[in-house]
Amino acid sequence: xxxxxxxxxxxxxxxxxxxxxxxxxxxxxxxxxxxxxxxxxxxxxxxxxxxxxxxxxxxxxxxxxxxxxxxxxxxxxxxxxxxxxxxxxxxxxxxxxxxxxxxxxxxxxxxxxxxxxxxxxxxxxxxxxxxxxxxxxxxxxxxxxxxxxxxxxxxxxxxxxxxxxxxxxxxxxxxxxxxxxxxxxxxxxxxxxxxxxxxxxxxxxxxxxxxxxxxxxxxxxxxxxxxxxxxxxxxxxxxxxxxxxxxxxxxxxxxxxxxxxxxxxxxxxxxxxxxxxxxxxxxxxxxxxxxxxxxxxxxxxxxxxxxxxxxxxxxxxxxxxxxxxxxxxxxxxxxxxxxxxxxxxxxxxxxxxxxxxxxxxxxxxxxxxxxxxxxxxxxxxxxxxxxxxxxxxxxxxxxxxxxxxxxxxxxxxxxxxxxxxxxxxxxxxxxxxxxxxxxxxxxxxxxxxxxxxxxxxxxxxxxxxxxxxxxxxxxxxxxxxxxxxxxxxxxxxxxxxxxxxxxxxxxxxxxxxxxxxxxxxxxxxxxx
Ligand SMILES: [Fe+2]
Numbered sequence: 427x428x429x430x431x432x433x434x435x436x437x438x439x440x441x442x443x444x445x446x447x448x449x450x451x452x453x454x455x456x457x458x459x460x461x462x463x464x465x466x467x468x469x470x471x472x473x474x475x476x477x478x479x480x481x482x483x484x485x486x487x488x489x490x491x492x493x494x495x496x497x498x499x500x501x502x503x504x505x506x507x508x509x510x511x512x513x514x515x516x517x518x519x520x521x522x523x524x525x526x527x528x529x530x531x532x533x534x535x536x537x538x539x540x541x542x543x544x545x546x547x548x549x550x551x552x553x554x555x556x557x558x559x560x561x562x563x564x565x566x567x568x569x570x571x572x573x574x575x576x577x578x579x580x581x582x583x584x585x586x587x588x589x590x591x592x593x594x595x596x597x598x599x600x601x602x603x604x605x606x607x608x609x610x611x612x613x614x615x616x617x618x619x620x621x622x623x624x625x626x627x628x629x630x631x632x633x634x635x636x637x638x639x640x641x642x643x644x645x646x647x648x649x650x651x652x653x654x655x656x657x658x659x660x661x662x663x664x665x666x667x668x669x670x671x672x673x674x675x676x677x678x679x680x681x682x683x684x685x686x687x688x689x690x691x692x693x694x695x696x697x698x699x700x701x702x703x704x705x706x707x708x709x710x711x712x713x714x715x716x717x718x719x720x721x722x723x724x725x726x727x728x729x730x731x732x733x734x735x736x737x738x739x740x741x742x743x744x745x746x747x748x749x750x751x752x753x754x755x756x757x758x759x760x761x762x763x764x765x766x767x768x769x770x771x772x773x774x775x776x777x778x779x780x781x782x783x784x785x786x787x788x789x790x791x792x793x794x795x796x797x798x799x800x801x802x803x804x805x806x807x808x809x810x811x812x813x814x815x816x817x818x819x820x821x822x823x824x825x826x827x828x829x830x831x832x833x834x835x836x837x838x839x840x841x842x843x844x845x846x847x848x849x850x851x852x853x854x855x856x857x858x859x860x861x862x863x864x865x866x867x868x869x870x871x872x873x874x875x876x877x878x879x880x881x882x883x884x885x886x887x888x889x890x891x892x893x894x895x896x897x898x899x900x901x902x903x904x905x906x907x908x909x910x911x912x913x914x915x916x917x918x919x920x921x922x923x924x925x926x927x928x929x930x931x932x933x934x935x936x937x938x939x940x941x942x943x944x945x946x947x948x949x950x951x952x953x954x
Contacts, residue, residue, distance in 0.1 A: 474913040474940025475865075475888035476794045479508040479526050483624070484938060485540035492933030494535045494923065495907060497897055499952040501621055502909050502921070504528045504890065505598040505608050506944025509543065510791060513556025519726070520789045521563035524549045525595035525608060526942060527624045528911060530921050530935060533952065537921075537935045542624035544608055544617055548591040560591040564726055564790075587639045590614060592629070596643035597946040602650060602671035606950070609643045611694075613656070616641070621950055633674040636667060644695035644761075644946075646847070653679070653698060653743075655705065657690050659712060664690060666703055666741060679703065680746025685753075686734035687711045692727075697765035697774050699848045702749060704765045704774045704814070707737040708757050710783050730783045732756050738814045738822050740772055750814050752822035756781035757810065763840045766850045770817045775827065775874075777837045777856070778810035794865055802862030806835040809854065809872060828877035833870040834859030839891035839945070843903050853904045855892040855926070869910055869922075871929045880929035882922075886915035893947045894926055907932065909947070913940035 507523020510516065517523060525544035530537055543549060548560040558565065594608035594617040601607055607630055608617045616630035638656040645654035649671075656665040663683045667676040682705045684690045691707040698704065713729045716722060723729055736757050740750040750772065758779040765774040779785050784805050787793070793803065808830040813823040830837070836859025842851055851874070858870035860883050869882040869892045882889070889910040896906040908924040919940035923933040 472917075473795070473886075473888065473915050474917055474919060475943040476520075476791060477940075477942060478511055479541065479543070479942050480939055483540070483542040485542075486538065486938065488530065488537040488539045488921075489936045490535070490537055490933055491920075491936065492923070492931065494532055494537065494933050494935075495897070496535060498532045498895065498907060498923075499534065500895075501529060501531045501950045501952075502893065502895070502947055503598045503606070503621055503950065504893075504911060504944045504947035505544075505595060506890070506942065506946070507595045508541075508942040508944070509549075512552045512558060515552075515557045516791075517562065517564070518790060518792070519562075519564035520791055520794065520943070521595075522565065523595060523942065524552065524593055525610075526944070527598065527608070527619060528941060528944060529621065529624055530909070530911075539921075539935070539937060540624055541941060544594055544619065545626035546592045546594060546615065546617060548593040560593070561589050562591050562593060564722070587612070587614060590639060592617065595945070597645075597948075599645065599647050599948050600950050601652060602647065606948075609641070609645070611640055611643045613639055613641045615643075631674060632669075632676055634676045636665065636676050636678070638665070642693060642696065646696070646698045648847075653703060655682075655693055655696060657693070657712065659689060659714060662688070662690055664693060664705055666705070666746070678746070679743065680741040680748070682707075682739045682741060682748070683751075685737050685751065687729075687731050689714050689729075694760045695762045697762040697776075697848075698743065699765045699767045699772055701743055701767060702740045702765075702772055703743055704762070704772060705739045705741070706757075706759065706762070706774075706776070707735075707739060708759065709734050709736055709781075710758060710786075725783060725786055728783075728786075732781065736781075738774065738812055740814055740816075750816055750822075752814055752820060754812060754814075754822040755824045757824060758783050758785070759810070760785070761838060761840055763809070763854055763856075764842055764847060764851055766848060768850065770815060772812075772814040772816065773850075774812040774814060775854075776810055776812070777807050777840060778824075779805050779807050788864070801864065803864045804836060804859060804866065806830065807837050808835070809833075809837055809874070827874055828872065828879070832877075832879040833872060833881065834861055834863075834868060836863070836866050836868065837870065837872070838866055841892060841894045841908075843894055843896055843906065845896060846903060851903065853926075855894050855908050857889060857891065869908070869924070869929075871904075871908070871924075871926070882924060882929060882931070884912075884914070888913050888943055889922065890944045891946055892924070893949065895949045898951075902927070909949075911937070911941060911944060913943065916940075 508526025509524040618627040759776040840856040857866035858868040919937040921935040
């Protein structure tokens with residue numbers, strides 16, 4: 427088994443695992459399972475899910491417990507924040523962490539793996555200076571402005587984009603042409619990586635004139651194109667654009683005009699049907715005043731303005747024309763699951779927080795690391811279904827799809843069989859909850875037809891997004907496996923493979939140590 431310590435050199439000694447509070451030691455891990463809630467709470471402060479990645483890079487063979495399917499040949503990649511402490515600086519929010527890529531490659535029943543930091547400009551600058559120099563999610567500017575000139579300099583830096591981060595820590599996705607892209611919501615945070623070595627190849631350069639500092643970090647990628655949104659602060663809306671596989675040029679599909687407030691609603695993800703692009707407008711809106719004053723709001727970059735209304739928009743994928751713009755009940759959603767056409771309506775499903783934005787605050791690192799202070803504080807979330815009429819009706823509907831108790835009132839980081847994207851579907855795989863908890867601690871398979879769920883849970887474990895991989899040639903929607911990277915309170919980590927049909931465990935692929943929590947993954951089949 428090969429190991430690779432930092433190869434970049436010049437890192438300050440205090441850069442890695444700089445805060446001893448968050449160091450973990452496998453040598454002192456308790457061998458037997460800790461069963462008491464009190465003990466779990468004590469271990470949680472050092473849980474690898476919220477602890478800096480142990481080293482900058484690692485690569486090697488992985489031991490397999492159980493049996494990997496012989497058809498599972500390809501590479502699973504996952505992106506997410508993995509380093510929150512730099513020098514004496516400690517990040518406030520999970521979204522602030524510098525991107526850590528994880529690779530697990532499967533071939534003929536064996537597995538190899540790697541993790542490595544994405545070498546963004548923001549990461550390299552922080553590494554060189556021992557503190558962040560770019561704006562991350564919960565940090566408006568690199569330092570508290572001291573004078574009016576500082577404030578003006580910061581505002582200019584944010585408006586021009588020079589101070590924005592390129593820390594591409596949200597998603598990783600294949601473009602359909604062999605290239606693999608890591609993204610965050612700043613447009614400059616579009617970074618090409620090598621899916622085998624995890625090398626950072628460089629910035630993705632958009633070959634168009636579609637100016638804009640922000641983008642969706644959750645594009646919808648089909649076999650031949652990428653669809654995404656570019657928020658437009660000045661015209662209060664979103665440009666909907668597409669980029670063909672093999673191209674660097676985005677082209678306008680159409681424009682969505684937001685209807686409430688002074689600024690567009692935050693869109694972390696959106697959905698597509700076979701004909702339409704569905705754009706949500708929730709009352710968590712970008713805070714223009716916050717940017718202009720160089721100040722954080724109580725909701726970081728956003729304002730929560732329920733009185734500004736909630737809306738759902740749909741435009742035609744082919745003509746760009748708006749086909750629906752309806753008011754809906756108040757909602758708060760980070761992730762859309764899927765959407766499809768049904769009669770004279772569009773159905774769009776999402777993980778919805780009962781119109782409560784507090785999940786943003788629940789993801790502060792202090793709260794994640796202190797379950798005793800934050801007992802059962804992860805907000806309730808449900809599978810919610812929008813019905814967006816296409817017949818000119820002005821109001822849309824929003825309903826709970828199934829009893830949230832069956833998934834512990836937790837459902838986030840959803841995935842589906844990609845063959846069903848934009849089509850009527852039945853199964854959702856997601857992180858869920860066993861209460862009390864201050865973060866999602868289960869995996870669930872939800873049957874939207876039967877309105878029931880199967881759950882996987884181990885005490886003290888934090889599983890990340892369960893990513894569905896279809897069996898080649900399979901015909902059933904749930905014929906495949908689900909892959910999730912799990913970190914345990916004992917400091918261990920492994921990739922969990924569940925049979926997607928039964929939701930029973932079929933294998934664990936042991937990682938050398940527990941890894942920090944990650945966000946979103948992708949699958950690259952071996953023959954691509
Ligand atoms: Fe996301």
